[in-house]
Amino acid sequence: MQKIIVCLKRVVDYNVRIRVKPDGSGVVTEGLKMSINPFDEIALEEALRLREKGQAQEVVAVSIGPEDVQQQLRTALAMGADRAILVQTSAELEPLAAARILHKIVLSEQPGLVLLGKQAIDDDCNQTGQMLAALWDRPQATFASKLELKGTVATVTREVDAGLEVIEVDLPAVVTSDLRLNEPRYVKLPEIMKAKKKTIDVVAIDSLGVDAAPVLRVTRYDTPPVRSKGGMVKTVDELVTALRDRGLLA
Amino acid sequence: MGPGGYLTAQTDLRGYLTEWRGLYSGTTPCVLLPSTTGQVAEILRLCARHRIGVVPQGGNTGLVGGAIPHSTEARPQVLVSARRLDRIRSIDAEDFSITAEAGCLLATLQAAASEAGRLFPLSLAAEGSCQLGGNISTNAGGTAVLRFGTMRDLVLGLEVVLPDGRILDGLRSLRKDNTGYDLKQLFIGAEGTLGFVTAATCKLFPQPSSVVTAWVTLPSVAAAISLYGAARDHLGDDLTAFEFASQFTVELVLKNIPGTRAPLDNPGPWNLLMEVSTPRTDSGLEARVQDFLATMQDGNRIIDGVVAVNRAQRDALWHLRHSMSEAQKLEGASIKHDVSVPVARMEDFLADATAAVGSMVTGVRVVAFGHLGDGNVHFNLSQPQDSDGAAFLARWDEISHRVHEVAVSFGGSFSAEHGIGALKVAELAHWRSGLPLELMRAIKFALDPLGIMNPGKLFRAE
Numbered sequence: 262m263q264k265i266i267v268c269l270k271r272v273v274d275y276n277v278r279i280r281v282k283p284d285g286s287g288v289v290t291e292g293l294k295m296s297i298n299p300f301d302e303i304a305l306e307e308a309l310r311l312r313e314k315g316q317a318q319e320v321v322a323v324s325i326g327p328e329d330v331q332q333q334l335r336t337a338l339a340m341g342a343d344r345a346i347l348v349q350t351s352a353e354l355e356p357l358a359a360a361r362i363l364h365k366i367v368l369s370e371q372p373g374l375v376l377l378g379k380q381a382i383d384d385d386c387n388q389t390g391q392m393l394a395a396l397w398d399r400p401q402a403t404f405a406s407k408l409e410l411k412g413t414v415a416t417v418t419r420e421v422d423a424g425l426e427v428i429e430v431d432l433p434a435v436v437t438s439d440l441r442l443n444e445p446r447y448v449k450l451p452e453i454m455k456a457k458k459k460t461i462d463v464v465a466i467d468s469l470g471v472d473a474a475p476v477l478r479v480t481r482y483d484t485p486p487v488r489s490k491g492g493m494v495k496t497v498d499e500l501v502t503a504l505r506d507r508g509l510l511a
Numbered sequence: 512m513g514p515g516g517y518l519t520a521q522t523d524l525r526g527y528l529t530e531w532r533g534l535y536s537g538t539t540p541c542v543l544l545p546s547t548t549g550q551v552a553e554i555l556r557l558c559a560r561h562r563i564g565v566v567p568q569g570g571n572t573g574l575v576g577g578a579i580p581h582s583t584e585a586r587p588q589v590l591v592s593a594r595r596l597d598r599i600r601s602i603d604a605e606d607f608s609i610t611a612e613a614g615c616l617l618a619t620l621q622a623a624a625s626e627a628g629r630l631f632p633l634s635l636a637a638e639g640s641c642q643l644g645g646n647i648s649t650n651a652g653g654t655a656v657l658r659f660g661t662m663r664d665l666v667l668g669l670e671v672v673l674p675d676g677r678i679l680d681g682l683r684s685l686r687k688d689n690t691g692y693d694l695k696q697l698f699i700g701a702e703g704t705l706g707f708v709t710a711a712t713c714k715l716f717p718q719p720s721s722v723v724t725a726w727v728t729l730p731s732v733a734a735a736i737s738l739y740g741a742a743r744d745h746l747g748d749d750l751t752a753f754e755f756a757s758q759f760t761v762e763l764v765l766k767n768i769p770g771t772r773a774p775l776d777n778p779g780p781w782n783l784l785m786e787v788s789t790p791r792t793d794s795g796l797e798a799r800v801q802d803f804l805a806t807m808q809d810g811n812r813i814i815d816g817v818v819a820v821n822r823a824q825r826d827a828l829w830h831l832r833h834s835m836s837e838a839q840k841l842e843g844a845s846i847k848h849d850v851s852v853p854v855a856r857m858e859d860f861l862a863d864a865t866a867a868v869g870s871m872v873t874g875v876r877v878v879a880f881g882h883l884g885d886g887n888v889h890f891n892l893s894q895p896q897d898s899d900g901a902a903f904l905a906r907w908d909e910i911s912h913r914v915h916e917v918a919v920s921f922g923g924s925f926s927a928e929h930g931i932g933a934l935k936v937a938e939l940a941h942w943r944s945g946l947p948l949e950l951m952r953a954i955k956f957a958l959d960p961l962g963i964m965n966p967g968k969l970f971r972a973e
Contacts, residue, residue: 275821275822275823276821276822276823276826291792292792294721294722294821294822296820296821296822297820297821299821299823302821329794332794332797336820340820444772447774447817447818447819447820447824448817448818448820449815449816449817450805450808450813450815450816451805451815453801453805453818454805
């Protein structure tokens with residue numbers, strides 16, 4: 262195929278401990294290490310491998326957000342994406358708005374495959390890929406742990422509750438990646454330098470004419486309750502008594 | 512001592528009496544587990560009265576037999592573990608200091624500092640099991656010495672129980688305190704031969720906000736040294752780690768440690784883990800490091816490199832570095848050297864030492880890695896493949912002495928960060944003979960005239 266689009270979201274790095282703002286209006290993001298959403302990074306790696314196998318000619322990385330997102334797009338270019346598109350906005354977008362924007366990009370780019378993570382690790386919504394497929398009116402294959410392309414069909418192994426499910430979808434399609442699809446590569450120095458010369462097209466969100474207004478109202482953020490400390494018991498009898506006291510044993 | 516305060520059953524003692532590499536195992540009638548400084552004082556008072564040897568032990572992660580007791584009928588020794596002295600007494604973010612007891616795990620201290628928005632910079636492979644008291648008594652080094660110094664540079668004050676049971680309370684957090692001899696310095700790096708460190712006040716630092724970690728392959732150690740100078744010029748104090756390893760060492764990690772993978776598909780003879788960090792929020796730092804490394808690559812000083820793009824990759828790169836000892840352990844018998852030389856002499860040292868050991872043991876495998884920025888290399892030797900490990904280890908003293916001779920000939924030290932313990936007693940007597948040893952013995956006698964503290968370590972037992 263000619264082109265694969267990979268959608269990337271900038272998120273707080275998954276190893277950073279998240280703190281809720283004291284007034285409960287959100288989480289603190291200032292000064293934190295930001296990274297590509299790990300599932301999206303896996304999607305990008307998969308696209309690059311398909312191109313390296315000769316099954317695609319071009320990989321285009323797309324992201325939505327403020328100017329700073331260019332950093333993550335540069336990383337994507339250093340990993341090997343051919344070019345990047347940033348839809349610039351300072352607004353917080355919900356999955357539906359993101360899907361509408363990505364749909365516009367997909368319509369103008371006409372890719373043979375859209376790859377993205379199954380969910381973003383900040384809001385854990387797990388909706389954008391599905392919504393994009395619906396808007397685009399093309400098949401979707403979510404939670405992919407294996408992806409094979411043959412002609413106009415993609416064979417996708419999906420991680421489902423009961424185990425693994427293998428489905429075939431007609432291309433073009435939307436595929437969302439699960440954790441086990443691959444292990445993303447390290448970014449090598451010469452690629453970093455090459456990436457500095459690659460293009461990032463910046464598109465103003467207003468020029469796309471989509472309704473990106475929020476439909477959800479967040480009332481409050483809270484940290485999960487702290488788990489109470491466990492206690493040690495010395496004998497089996499003590500353990501049985503402790504379990505009985507808590508009504509966990511008849 | 513109260514319940515849980517002592518162990519006497521041989522099955523319970525085993526874990527305390529064997530060093531993790533299995534080179535040292537000892538004997539003792541009991542392990543004591545005091546939970547207060549007062550209890551330590553009482554133990555030492557009693558031991559002094561009855562002339563019983565006292566062997567302090569922290570996390571038992573040492574490599575030189577320094578924390579293993581050798582009790583005999585005539586000269587009994589008890590092992591006093593700091594394990595239950597594990598409270599963080601106070602943390603003062605504004606003062607950039609923390610006061611904690613000897614048995615606190617290094618990882619616990621790091622986490623407590625981080626919780627308070629501060630950094631406790633000491634970091635080494637054993638940080639999940641080693642303890643503050645052991646870190647102090649061995650003047651631990653590790654991977655952040657380049658920027659923050661060794662443990663000695665991090666200690667502001669100490670609480671120590673002297674061999675007669677008196678308590679020296681010096682838990683002050685003062686940066687300036689010129690009041691005669693700086694007594695705490697005596698106990699740092701003393702390996703438990705002068706007293707029992709029960710608590711310490713240590714320096715904290717601002718937490719790094721921007722961190723860039725790179726793995727680089729190099730054609731030679733000379734290239735690494737040249738890169739080191741250029742990196743300090745270019746990045747200044749932001750350069751926080753500069754660790755190197757031979758390709759053979761990295762291959763052992765990839766072979767023996769599950770879940771590791773090579774960062775680069777075009778390896779070179781030498782590898783470097785470089786970290787740059789600053790407490791400032793510096794979004795340009797990554798680009799600066801990248802540009803710097805790219806220039807070095809254009810100048811052929813490095814072969815190739817990768818830069819971690821997220822914390823997972825950063826952790827994976829550090830995991831390679833921290834797994835090197837473990838990976839070597841799985842290759843059979845090893846003779847370890849922990850030497851330092853002036854940074855600029857590192858390549859010469861490695862060449863000469865490699866040639867020297869090669870001529871002594873055919874097929875010996877050199878596993879060299881360490882802290883290039885500190886001029887400190889773990890010049891370790893694995894037994895030749897398919898050979899007799901015991902026969903190899905039997906030549907330890909002879910081989911080590913030769914390696915140490917080479918290090919000293921380049922102005923280096925035979926003991927950089929692991930200490931003397933029981934392993935290098937003869938080497939200490941040799942390389943510090945005369946006045947240095949005389950002064951050390953005078954200090955030992957002044958503080959511990961009965962010789963009960965950690966007998967047989969640093970010096971031959973009387």
